[in-house]
Amino acid sequence: MHFKPSYEGFLSAIHPEDVARVNEAFAESVAKHLPYSIEHRLLMSDGRVKYVWERGETIYSDNFTPIRAQGTVQDITEREKLKAELIVAKERSEAANRAKSEFLANMSHEIRTPLGGIIGLTELALKTNLSDQQRDYLLKAQTSSRALLNVINDILDYSKIEAGRLDIEAVEFRLDDLLRNISDLFGYKAFEKSIGLHFLVDTALKGTLIGDPLRLTQVLNNLVGNAIKFTRQGDVVLRVCPVAHDGDRVRLQFTVKDSGIGMSSLQQQMLFTPFHQADTSNTRIYGGTGLGLAICKQLVELMGGSIEVHSLEGEGSTFAFDVALRCKNDDPRTLATLRGMRVLVVDDDAISCRVLREMLESFGAEVHTCNSGEAALIEAQRTRFAYYFIDWKMPGIDGIETIRRLRATLGEAMGNVIMVSAFANKLELLSVAHREGVWIEQMLKKPFTPSDLLEALELLPSSGFTMYEAPKFHASGVVLLVEDHEINRQVARENLERFGLNVTLALNGKEALEKVRDHHFDLILMDIQMPIMDGFEASRAIRAFDTQTPIVALSAAVMERDRQRTKEAGMNDHLAKPIDLEALKAVLTRYLSSVPPSPSDAPSATEAPIILEGVDTQALQGLGLRRDKVISLMHEFASGYADFEERIYALDPASEAFERAIHSLKGISANLRMRELRAQCIRIESVDKDQLSPLLALMLHTLRGLIERIDRIAPAATPFHPSTPSSIALIQELLTHMDEDRYIEPEQIDTLCAGLDASYAAALRSALSRFDYAQARRLLEAKIQGQP
Numbered sequence: 001m002h003f004k005p006s007y008e009g010f011l012s013a014i015h016p017e018d019v020a021r022v023n024e025a026f027a028e029s030v031a032k033h034l035p036y037s038i039e040h041r042l043l044m045s046d047g048r049v050k051y052v053w054e055r056g057e058t059i060y061s062d063n064f065t066p067i068r069a070q071g072t073v074q075d076i077t078e079r080e081k082l083k084a085e086l087i088v089a090k091e092r093s094e095a096a097n098r099a100k101s102e103f104l105a106n107m108s109h110e111i112r113t114p115l116g117g118i119i120g121l122t123e124l125a126l127k128t129n130l131s132d133q134q135r136d137y138l139l140k141a142q143t144s145s146r147a148l149l150n151v152i153n154d155i156l157d158y159s160k161i162e163a164g165r166l167d168i169e170a171v172e173f174r175l176d177d178l179l180r181n182i183s184d185l186f187g188y189k190a191f192e193k194s195i196g197l198h199f200l201v202d203t204a205l206k207g208t209l210i211g212d213p214l215r216l217t218q219v220l221n222n223l224v225g226n227a228i229k230f231t232r233q234g235d236v237v238l239r240v241c242p243v244a245h246d247g248d249r250v251r252l253q254f255t256v257k258d259s260g261i262g263m264s265s266l267q268q269q270m271l272f273t274p275f276h277q278a279d280t281s282n283t284r285i286y287g288g289t290g291l292g293l294a295i296c297k298q299l300v301e302l303m304g305g306s307i308e309v310h311s312l313e314g315e316g317s318t319f320a321f322d323v324a325l326r327c328k329n330d331d332p333r334t335l336a337t338l339r340g341m342r343v344l345v346v347d348d349d350a351i352s353c354r355v356l357r358e359m360l361e362s363f364g365a366e367v368h369t370c371n372s373g374e375a376a377l378i379e380a381q382r383t384r385f386a387y388y389f390i391d392w393k394m395p396g397i398d399g400i401e402t403i404r405r406l407r408a409t410l411g412e413a414m415g416n417v418i419m420v421s422a423f424a425n426k427l428e429l430l431s432v433a434h435r436e437g438v439w440i441e442q443m444l445k446k447p448f449t450p451s452d453l454l455e456a457l458e459l460l461p462s463s464g465f466t467m468y469e470a471p472k473f474h475a476s477g478v479v480l481l482v483e484d485h486e487i488n489r490q491v492a493r494e495n496l497e498r499f500g501l502n503v504t505l506a507l508n509g510k511e512a513l514e515k516v517r518d519h520h521f522d523l524i525l526m527d528i529q530m531p532i533m534d535g536f537e538a539s540r541a542i543r544a545f546d547t548q549t550p551i552v553a554l555s556a557a558v559m560e561r562d563r564q565r566t567k568e569a570g571m572n573d574h575l576a577k578p579i580d581l582e583a584l585k586a587v588l589t590r591y592l593s594s595v596p597p598s599p600s601d602a603p604s605a606t607e608a609p610i611i612l613e614g615v616d617t618q619a620l621q622g623l624g625l626r627r628d629k630v631i632s633l634m635h636e637f638a639s640g641y642a643d644f645e646e647r648i649y650a651l652d653p654a655s656e657a658f659e660r661a662i663h664s665l666k667g668i669s670a671n672l673r674m675r676e677l678r679a680q681c682i683r684i685e686s687v688d689k690d691q692l693s694p695l696l697a698l699m700l701h702t703l704r705g706l707i708e709r710i711d712r713i714a715p716a717a718t719p720f721h722p723s724t725p726s727s728i729a730l731i732q733e734l735l736t737h738m739d740e741d742r743y744i745e746p747e748q749i750d751t752l753c754a755g756l757d758a759s760y761a762a763a764l765r766s767a768l769s770r771f772d773y774a775q776a777r778r779l780l781e782a783k784i785q786g787q788p
Contacts, residue, residue, distance in 0.1 A: 007069075015041035015049060022054075030058050030066055039076065051080040116579070119145045123581070124494060131663060132685070143184040147221070168302050171586050172328075173213035175205055175240065176451040181217060182224055182238070183447050189228050191422055196235035197228070198351050199447045202242060203362035205252075210326035213582075215303060219296045220254065223319045226293075227258035230317070234259030235351050238447075243322060250327045251305075257318040263311040271309060296321075339364030342383060346376040346402065347391035347420065352446065356389055356420070359450055373402030380406055385415050387457075389444065392421035392429065404438050418456050422446035435688060474500040477522030477592040481505055482512040482538070483554065484530040492525065492554075492579060499588060509538025516542050521549055523591050526571065528555040536569040543570035550591040554579070612713065614706045616673035631713055637672060638710040640765065641665070645700050653689050653696075665703075677702050735780060738773040 007026075014022050018040040029036035035057040042050045056071020122142045126135065179199055190197035220238070227236040236258045244251040263271070271293055300307045304324035311317035343365045345356045353369045360367045368383065370376050374396055376388075388406070392399040399419055407414055419440045421429055433440045444456045479501050483489040489505065496503045504521070506512035510533040512526065524542070528535040539551050552573040553566040563574045575587055612634065644665070651658040666681035680699040687695060749768055767776040 010069075013042055015043045017041075026069075029056075033058070033060070033064070036071075042073075050075055051077045115145060115149055119149070120492075120495075120579070129663070131659070140184055143181055146181070147185050168215060169212040169583075170210055170326075171213065171582055172208045172210055173582065175201070175209055176449045178213055178217055178220070179238075179240075179447075179449045180452075182220055183445075185221065186224050186228055187422065187445075187447065190236065193228065193231070194233065195228060195231055196349055196351060197224075197422070197447045198235060198237045198355050199449055200237060200239040200241075200355055200358065201450055202240060203359060203450045205240065205242065208328040209250075210328070211323065212303060215299045216323065219299055219307075219321065220256075222293065222296050223254075223256040227256050227260065227317070227319075231258045231260035234316070235349075237351060248326050248328065249324065251322055251324050253320060253322045255318060255320045257316065259316040262313040262315050262317055263309075264313055268309055268311055340366065341386040342366045342368065343387045343389065344376060344379060344383075344385040345369045345389045346371075346373065346394075346399070347389075348372060348394045349391065352391065352420070356453075359453055360389075362450075363454075373397035373399065373405075376402055377405055377409065380410060380414075384413065387415050388417045389420050390417060392419055400433050400436055400438050400440075403433075403440065404436070407438075416442075418442045418444050420444045420446065439683070475588045475592045476500065478502045478504065478520070479592075480512060480515060480521040480524045482507075482509065482525065482530070482535065483527045484508055495579070495581065495584065496525075499585075501588075501592075509533030509535055509541075512538050513541050516546060516549070523588070524549055524551045525554055525575070526551050528553055528566070535571075536565065539566075539569040539571050552587055552591070613709055614674055614676055614702070616675060633672060634710045634713065637668065638707045641703060642707060644703060648696070648700070653692055659685070674706065677706060735777060738777055 011019055011023065022038055022040050025036050025038045028034075035055065037053070037055045039051065039053050042052055044050060053074045053076045054071060055074075056069055058069050059067045061067055119142060122138055122145065126138050126142070130138065179201070183197070183199075187197060224236065224238060236256070239253075239255040239257070241253055242250050243253045297307050300321045300323065305322040307319065307321035309317060309319050341364075343360050345353055345360070345367060347353045347356070347369075348371045350371070353371070357367045357369055365387075368379060368385070370379050373390075373394055376390065380388075388403075390399040390402055394402075397405070399421075403417055403419075406417075417440055419429060419433070419442070421443065422445065429440070429443050442456045444453060479496055481489065481492055481496065481503055483492060483505075484507050489507075493503050493505065504515060504519070506515055508530045509526075512524070513533070515521075516524070526535040526539060533541075535553060535555075539553075542549070542551065547570075550573070551571045552575050553571045554575050555566070566574050573587060573590070575583060615634070644661075648658070648661055651661065662681055662684050666678055666685065669675075669678040669681060677699070680695065680702055684692065684695050684699060749765060764776060764779050767773075767779065
């Protein structure tokens with residue numbers, strides 16, 4: 001290229017779009033007496049464009065007058081071409097990432113919707129009358145469903161972690177509930193491999209914690225799952241203890257220790273790298289994607305902690321992490337009856353012995369341990385114990401035979417027995433024991449938490465323990481539920497109604513918009529993806545004339561951009577599907593008024609206690625029941641079960657009707673704190689039919705005595721009468737529930753049956769317990785019409 005050696009000639013060779021920028025850079029260089037450097041385009045004589053990097057300086061005379069400019073021009077066309085290609089590739093990559101995110105969000109919704117229905121219906125089924133075995137199956141189905149949900153969340157979480165958009169929640173939860181989920185999920189896996197799974201939990205950790213239980217569970221599930229997977233024999237121990245405490249803030253340390261294959265130092269260095277696996281062998285014995293621990297590290301750091309690992313090849317691994325939480329000391333359990341008691345723990349597993357000993361000693365017990373049934377027999381002859389915790393599967397004589405010999409030696413002087421086992425469910429163990437002629441008061445299933453231990457003690461006859469019961473949640477207000485999916489709608493509606501809310505339904509956004517125009521609502525729960533009009537469009541339309549009513553999005557989409565879209569549409573909050581009850585309570589608490597216990601229902605400080613042998617009336621009054629309500633409940637029970645002996649003997653002991661009758665009596669005796677009667681019902685449910693007769697006779701003797709004592713108590717002054725307007729309204733409500741095949745709360749049945757004659761109340765309860773809504777409907781309609 002040739003041009004005149006002039007500034008004008010220099011500019012004429014530059015691409016017209018770059019002339020002004022180059023001219024400005026050159027002028028600045030001359031004015032400041034500095035070299036210049038600039039990238040620009042040259043327009044070639046044949047029409048081609050070249051990219052150049054020009055560097056130069058100005059030569060001055062003695063009096064600083066510019067004489068000429070000199071410099072170099074480097075062709076960078078190829079570099080700019082590569083740079084442009086990289087920009088295009090980057091844009092394509094970002095587009096692909098957006099497409100991936102859209103795919104993940106859509107798949108999240110498609111998978112979560114049916115899974116939410118499964119989890120929700122399982123929760124509703126668990127609120128119905130079930131046998132212990134059915135409840136056990138449903139609880140495990142619920143746990144497995146939530147585990148599947150966590151897997152889906154893990155896949156989505158990694159995408160959010162990469163983008164730095166993963167949110168940490170701050171909701172209330174109980175550590176025991178979290179650990180029970182881990183036990184349900186991994187207990188059987190450990191049992192299959194003959195591995196001991198143990199929880200060592202500091203008993204000072206009582207009450208409610210505030211943090212993110214879902215993310216904490218994700219980390220623990222990964223660590224415990226890996227520990228079991230990489231352990232062929234031995235034990236896996238999960239320890240939880242506070243390492244710092246300041247006011248309502250606590251830092252908890254979780255340690256998962258196993259006796260597995262261990263790792264080399266090189267493997268440990270790469271352990272938290274995404275997609276890296278400790279097992280790099282060709283056989284890929286253990287498998288896995290190598291993603292879990294990378295997510296764990298990110299989650300722990302987001303929760304204000306750190307994670308580390310210590311391991312030796314062939315000697316196992318220990319993972320430890322800490323998280324920052326808040327806590328509320330709201331656990332009112334009393335343990336005075338255990339303080340100073342002598343307890344014997346019999347287990348050949350040293351870790352199990354240690355777990356039980358630490359828990360019991362923290363509750364004030366004097367604990368003795370031995371590692372075999374033979375040693376227990378010797379120890380029991382030297383010392384009298386109030387409680388025996390005896391493992392089932394032990395070498396030599398097993399736990400059942402140990403109990404048989406102890407009873408033969410000590411007779412009536414022997415204390416309460418709790419069988420400890422990881423190898424069977426409660427019904428199976430009790431059935432085996434009874435077939436061998438051994439009575440066991442209670443079972444404690446490994447791994448267990450401090451609350452599990454206390455619950456086992458509380459269920460013993462005359463134990464005197466008072467267990468924590470979560471206060472019932474109630475709110476007031478009218479809620480519009482907008483949901484097109486039938487199962488999700490049913491689950492959400494029933495849960496909202498359980499909380500005392502008045503619920504109106506809408507099947508899509510258009511229907512919701514019409515209802516909001518015509519009626520006032522205190523809260524709107526709005527599904528996002530619906531036909532006719534989706535949640536976003538409906539919310540924007542509502543906000544055009546109503547800016548006050550809170551709108552909460554219901555969506556299986558949980559990416560941060562989804563939450564942002566809900567805000568842009570005018571929604572106040574976001575509730576992920578499937579709906580977690582604790583999260584739902586938090587939302588309702590945030591936007592609605594909670595309902596405190598009615599003064600008329602609260603116990604009076606001046607009310608005299610009720611003394612009734614066989615009933616823990618103090619516990620009933622402690623639940624917030626007035627004295628007259630407790631008395632009314634007792635008389636209702638006596639009336640409803642006055643003819644129970646006649647009815648039970650008319651049934652075949654092998655029939656389902658017999659089982660339902662005993663199960664129903666067990667349930668109501670538990671609710672009314674009739675501990676001895678409940679324990680006897682449990683015995684009847686767990687024995688073979690050829691051993692039934694003496695236990696049934698004993699239970700009926702207990703029932704007769706209880707009814708006689710109740711009859712001697714003056715009845716409450718104002719019993720419920722079924723002809724009042726409020727009772728007729730209740731009957732109409734129950735008829736509506738039956739039309740929709742919905743579950744009827746026991747409290748509603750109790751309220752309705754109070755004051756009815758015994759035969760009518762028994763017939764109504766029987767029909768409802770069998771879900772024979774046709775018969776129940778006939779009885780209720782007859783009552784409305786005033787028929788006898």
